[in-house]
Amino acid sequence: xxxxxxxxxxxxxxxxxxxxxxxxxxxxxxxxxxxxxxxxxxxxxxxxxxxxxxxxxxxxxxxxxxxxxxxxxxxxxxxxxxxxxxxxxxxxxxxxxxxxxxxxxxxxxxxxxxxxxxxxxxxxxxxxxxxxxxxxxxxxxxxxxxxxxxxxxxxxxxxxxxxxxxxxxxxxxxxxxxxxxxxxxxxxxxxxxxxxxxxxxxxxxxxxxxxxxxxxxxxxxxxxxxxxxxxxxxxxxxxxxxxxxxxxxxxxxxxxxxxxxxxxxxxxxxxxxxxxxxxxxxxxxxxxxxxxxxxxxxxxxxxxxxxxxxxxxxxxxxxxxxxxxxxxxxxxxxxxxxx
Amino acid sequence: xxxxxxxxxxxxxxxxxxxxxxxxxxxxxxxxxxxxxxxxxxxxxxxxxxxxxxxxxxxxxxxxxxxxxxxxxxxxxxxxxxxxxxxxxxxxxxxxxxxxxxxxxxxxxxxxxxxxxxxxxxxxxxxxxxxxxxxxxxxxxxxxxxxx
Numbered sequence: 446x447x448x449x450x451x452x453x454x455x456x457x458x459x460x461x462x463x464x465x466x467x468x469x470x471x472x473x474x475x476x477x478x479x480x481x482x483x484x485x486x487x488x489x490x491x492x493x494x495x496x497x498x499x500x501x502x503x504x505x506x507x508x509x510x511x512x513x514x515x516x517x518x519x520x521x522x523x524x525x526x527x528x529x530x531x532x533x534x535x536x537x538x539x540x541x542x543x544x545x546x547x548x549x550x551x552x553x554x555x556x557x558x559x560x561x562x563x564x565x566x567x568x569x570x571x572x573x574x575x576x577x578x579x580x581x582x583x584x585x586x587x588x589x590x591x592x593x594x595x596x597x598x599x600x601x602x603x604x605x606x607x608x609x610x611x612x613x614x615x616x617x618x619x620x621x622x623x624x625x626x627x628x629x630x631x632x633x634x635x636x637x638x639x640x641x642x643x644x645x646x647x648x649x650x651x652x653x654x655x656x657x658x659x660x661x662x663x664x665x666x667x668x669x670x671x672x673x674x675x676x677x678x679x680x681x682x683x684x685x686x687x688x689x690x691x692x693x694x695x696x697x698x699x700x701x702x703x704x705x706x707x708x709x710x711x712x713x714x715x716x717x718x719x720x721x722x723x724x725x726x727x728x729x730x731x732x733x734x735x736x737x738x739x740x741x742x743x744x745x746x747x748x749x750x751x752x753x754x755x756x757x758x759x760x761x762x763x764x765x766x767x768x769x770x771x772x773x774x775x776x777x778x779x780x781x782x783x784x
Numbered sequence: 785x786x787x788x789x790x791x792x793x794x795x796x797x798x799x800x801x802x803x804x805x806x807x808x809x810x811x812x813x814x815x816x817x818x819x820x821x822x823x824x825x826x827x828x829x830x831x832x833x834x835x836x837x838x839x840x841x842x843x844x845x846x847x848x849x850x851x852x853x854x855x856x857x858x859x860x861x862x863x864x865x866x867x868x869x870x871x872x873x874x875x876x877x878x879x880x881x882x883x884x885x886x887x888x889x890x891x892x893x894x895x896x897x898x899x900x901x902x903x904x905x906x907x908x909x910x911x912x913x914x915x916x917x918x919x920x921x922x923x924x925x926x927x928x929x930x931x932x
Contacts, residue, residue, distance in 0.1 A: 729813075729814070730813065733813075733891060733893060733894060734810055734811055734812075734813060734894060735810075735813050735814070752893060754897045755807060755810035755811065755897075757803065757807055757901045757902070758803040758806040758807055767904045769799055769904055769908060770904055770907055770908070773908075773911060
């Protein structure tokens with residue numbers, strides 16, 4: 446690679462083969478950009494699909510666990526219902542026994558009541574007899590008998606009251622036992638109904654789990670398809686990168702330049718410490734000046750593209766006569782500033 | 785509007801030849817700022833001067849107690865940041881955009897490139913800066929006299 450004069454560099458840049466080469470490079474780079482973006486998009490979709498597959502599978506497993514939990518709860522409820530039902534038989538037996546006991550007390554209370562009412566009638570009859578009796582002796586006899594009967598009536602009345610209290614107690618206990626039986630039946634029924642409900646829920650959760658497993662499989666298949674497309678795009682990307690590399694390498698042979706990532710370089714014949722550089726693309730902000738593609742700039746060998754200088758517009762340093770500075774010194778004071 | 789036309793509007797480049805303006809156009813870069821964006825901070829190291837192309841900026845000076853004080857407002861085609869180029873001191877004020885603002889930025893290094901190619905052009909730029917600084921100084925002196 447030899448150093449070139451500026452005009453030689455400019456001549457190279459105007460050659461048809463250079464323009465063709467440069468256009469091919471720009472086209473390939475645009476293709477690369479498109480394929481790169483496509484590849485990135487595929488990779489993003491693969492990741493998204495993998496995540497969806499994983500997430501859906503996790504949901505399917507959760508749903509399966511839920512179905513199991515429903516089944517366990519149903520079994521537990523069923524066991525509880527059976528236990529309560531068994532206890533309810535026992536309570537029903539207690540109730541039956543209490544019902545018999547209460548009936549017995551009731552019968553006895555009825556008998557006592559009858560005796561009491563009979564005694565009451567007898568006392569009333571004796572009272573009437575005493576009032577109508579004229580015989581004094583017989584009257585005394587009747588009064589003694591009345592005293593005995595009144596004592597018996599009082600005893601029977603007390604007995605009746607005690608029997609009534611006992612009946613009340615026994616009957617309350619009977620009612621309470623019945624309520625207990627009914628509560629047990631209600632609890633047992635509630636659990637039995639819960640069993641069927643949980644079983645339905647369990648079936649639903651299993652169906653949902655199956656659906657989610659299928660969906661996860663579908664996502665996995667989609668991910669594989671996308672991965673294949675991403676691989677294809679990646680291969681295309683590599684092919685284009687290789688084509689760009691080949692094209693760049695050919696520039697050395699075709700145009701006698703050095704080629705960097707973003708510039709072509711020719712050592713400057715006018716000054717051995719400087720190098721001509723030609724950007725392959727436009728750059729608005731990345732360098733110390735705004736660069737236009739295919740324009741010639743120059744740089745020092747030491748600083749490289751860290752500091753790029755434009756060519757003077759004429760391409761040469763002007764050496765013409767310039768009276769502007771002399772004019773500045775020779776010009777008089779402006780009118781308005783005169784003291 | 786292209787950079788050449790933008791530069792030609794400025795007092796800073798009065799008297800320059802078309803090819804000199806053209807080279808300066810190559811050496812300057814557009815920078816865009818949104819409202820309230822800071823172009824540079826008081827106390828920062830200055831290595832560029834800025835030419836207002838569009839929009840307006842406030843020149844803000846921070847006092848010792850930290851309070852900010854707007855000492856001037858500039859709009860196109862004013863320029864700022866030239867003091868640090870001349871005296872190599874730290875920035876004397878903060879410049880904050882008042883609206884959507886576009887400036888042309890000329891770094892010290894790029895100005896040096898220009899100076900190496902166009903010595904007379906560079907001298908004129910320096911004279912133009914000196915003129916502006918001189919005008920400002922006269923105004924300041926006048927204000928001081930009025931207050932005395």
